[in-house]
Amino acid sequence: MEIKKIFNNNVALTADSNQTEMVVMGRGLAFQKKIGDQIDPEKIEKTFITPSKSFAEKLSDLLDEIPYEIMALSKDIIEMANRELHTELNDSLYLSLSDHIHFAVTRTKNGLSIKNALMWEVQKFYKAEYRAALKALEMIQAKTGVSMPEDEAASIALHLFNARQDSSGMEETMAMTNIVHDVTNIVKYHYGFDFDEESMNYSRFITHLRYFAYRMLRGELNDDANDALYQQVKLQYPQAYECTKKVQAYLKKQYQMEMTKDELAYFMIHIHRVSSREKN
Numbered sequence: 001m002e003i004k005k006i007f008n009n010n011v012a013l014t015a016d017s018n019q020t021e022m023v024v025m026g027r028g029l030a031f032q033k034k035i036g037d038q039i040d041p042e043k044i045e046k047t048f049i050t051p052s053k054s055f056a057e058k059l060s061d062l063l064d065e066i067p068y069e070i071m072a073l074s075k076d077i078i079e080m081a082n083r084e085l086h087t088e089l090n091d092s093l094y095l096s097l098s099d100h101i102h103f104a105v106t107r108t109k110n111g112l113s114i115k116n117a118l119m120w121e122v123q124k125f126y127k128a129e130y131r132a133a134l135k136a137l138e139m140i141q142a143k144t145g146v147s148m149p150e151d152e153a154a155s156i157a158l159h160l161f162n163a164r165q166d167s168s169g170m171e172e173t174m175a176m177t178n179i180v181h182d183v184t185n186i187v188k189y190h191y192g193f194d195f196d197e198e199s200m201n202y203s204r205f206i207t208h209l210r211y212f213a214y215r216m217l218r219g220e221l222n223d224d225a226n227d228a229l230y231q232q233v234k235l236q237y238p239q240a241y242e243c244t245k246k247v248q249a250y251l252k253k254q255y256q257m258e259m260t261k262d263e264l265a266y267f268m269i270h271i272h273r274v275s276s277r278e279k280n
Helices: 053-063 068-085 092-109 119-125 127-144 150-164 170-191 200-217 227-236 238-255 261-279
Strands: 002-008 011-015 021-025 046-049
Touching: 002 053, 021 068, 053 068, 053 092, 068 092, 068 127, 068 150, 092 127, 092 150, 119 127, 119 150, 119 170, 127 150, 150 170, 170 200, 170 238, 170 261, 200 238, 200 261, 227 238, 227 261, 238 261
Parallel strands: none
Antiparallel strands: 002 011, 011 021, 021 046
């Protein structure tokens, strides 16, 4: 691999025989090297295939502030999360997660602990990501000797979820979490029961809410007006209709969003399903 750019002694931008560019990491792999030299493949520990120009530039900026050990740790955590979540997380996560872990470790060492206001919601709605984040805390402690509170797991879980959402921003992810939390509470208090959070019905309901919130915030809701389906479901499930009206009023007040009749009908169906099975 030919060196195209040297970020520091441990990280370089290279190109293979097919001129495919990649960022490679490894302790001392670029030490006393210059542009045009070859990298020893045995020294490569981590590789990023075909990074974008902005990725390389942001990585270069981070390397001025973040130790190599943290960068390598972040890559290990992402590889673990890919396995745990059965997915391929967006490369942008490497930058944001490295920055977050470095800041969190520094804060914890200085005795500064920050409470995550979304801790409860993350535990409930992003269970797979939260489990992976707890493993990440174990990896951080093993590598750095720093034991961080579970609030940090919630923060890492949001980064993982964000990386699964087609590059949606953290602000959007937090808004989605709030919508899911608030709508779930509306349904719970309307019917007067607590959900069985381990049930398949609850899982399906939360999945519907998460993707509804995702599409709503991006302006991608179905705009078809299926009045026949709406009227049929409205008559068949009157209590779910009353509950859905409360959800509709909440979304209009908080997000100035009008639900279409198709969306209202599907909400009624999902609410009826989860409420009737929870009561049973």
